[in-house]
Amino acid sequence: MRHARSNGQVIRYADMFAAMGAAPRLRILRLLLAAHPRGLVAGAIRQRLGIPASTLSHHLDTLRDVGLLRVRREGTFLWYTANTDSLQQLMNFLYAECCTRSQAVAPDRCVLVRQALAPPMRKVNS
Amino acid sequence: MRHARSNGQVIRYADMFAAMGAAPRLRILRLLLAAHPRGLVAGAIRQRLGIPASTLSHHLDTLRDVGLLRVRREGTFLWYTANTDSLQQLMNFLYAECCTRSQAVAPDRCVLVRQALAPPMRKVNS
DNA sequence: CGCATGATTCGATTATACTAGAAAGACGAA
DNA sequence: TTCGTCTTTCTAGTATAATCGAATCATGCG
Numbered sequence: 001m002r003h004a005r006s007n008g009q010v011i012r013y014a015d016m017f018a019a020m021g022a023a024p025r026l027r028i029l030r031l032l033l034a035a036h037p038r039g040l041v042a043g044a045i046r047q048r049l050g051i052p053a054s055t056l057s058h059h060l061d062t063l064r065d066v067g068l069l070r071v072r073r074e075g076t077f078l079w080y081t082a083n084t085d086s087l088q089q090l091m092n093f094l095y096a097e098c099c100t101r102s103q104a105v106a107p108d109r110c111v112l113v114r115q116a117l118a119p120p121m122r123k124v125n126s
Numbered sequence: 127m128r129h130a131r132s133n134g135q136v137i138r139y140a141d142m143f144a145a146m147g148a149a150p151r152l153r154i155l156r157l158l159l160a161a162h163p164r165g166l167v168a169g170a171i172r173q174r175l176g177i178p179a180s181t182l183s184h185h186l187d188t189l190r191d192v193g194l195l196r197v198r199r200e201g202t203f204l205w206y207t208a209n210t211d212s213l214q215q216l217m218n219f220l221y222a223e224c225c226t227r228s229q230a231v232a233p234d235r236c237v238l239v240r241q242a243l244a245p246p247m248r249k250v251n252s
Numbered sequence: 253c254g255c256a257t258g259a260t261t262c263g264a265t266t267a268t269a270c271t272a273g274a275a276a277g278a279c280g281a282a
Numbered sequence: 283t284t285c286g287t288c289t290t291t292c293t294a295g296t297a298t299a300a301t302c303g304a305a306t307c308a309t310g311c312g
Contacts, residue, residue: 014149021144036230076279076288084231105161105210202309
């Protein structure tokens with residue numbers, strides 16, 4: 001049944017949106033994207049955002065549970081990185097819903113498409 | 127202070143993600159996008175998704191509060207439509223974080239860019 | 253007005269999420 | 283092994299969200 005899968009997909013993306021739907025977690029994600037692909041150790045995130053360690057750990061868990069983060073250990077440090085595959089899927093889902101399945105948002109009004117279509121910028125002095 | 131604004135923007139997008147972060151609401155949004163630009167009356171959404179009227183009303187409120195929905199009255203009916211401006215901003219935020227501010231996701235791995243770059247499909251018989 | 257219909261608000265319950273101090277686990281170095 | 287550091291789990295309190303029946307509001311019609 002094709003519908004069952006599509007149903008599960010909606011739940012999956014809803015979970016991802018929910019994980020991003022809290023300011024502390026969205027900030028974490030932004031930080032990790034800016035630090036990509038190296039990522040950051042938990043302590044560095046804690047220090048930059050001023051979040052208590054236990055609170056941060058739960059937020060990282062939430063993001064990891066939905067597949068938005070990956071983690072690898074290096075000695076006593078845990079390196080967190082954004083999972084770009086998931087983010088890509090999420091963007092494509094959003095684009096599909098808004099611009100493909102419907103014409104709600106015209107494709108050429110998305111930054112991505114505008115950039116792809118635009119002639120390369122000329123660098124200007126000063 | 128530039129930081130304050132960026133801070134507020136993060137909160138705004140987090141709120142939008144949170145609103146989409148529940149399966150019933152994401153389904154509502156999908157439905158309204160598919161029905162764009164006409165939208166749907168509340169009763170039609172209720173019937174299609176099988177949600178009790180009062181529950182649905184709260185979900186619609188949540189989506190409207192963050193600016194993802196618009197509503198207009200026509201007689202006793204309330205027509206709900208997706209707010210494409212907000213969705214566009216949200217997509218562009220996501221793209222900026224993933225592909226511009228960082229190179230986490232290569233721009234050409236986004237459906238949008240691929241579509242814009244690809245040569246037009248040739249229509250095939252049968 | 254009196255009534256029917258569409259939709260929201262009220263009221264209440266239940267469930268889930270957020271937060272964070274304290275304790276415990278994991279690892280490396282001496 | 284003992285210690286120190288990094289991080290997570292435990293525990294618990296508070297807050298917010300989800301749900302839905304009943305009551306209410308809004309509108310149009312006869």
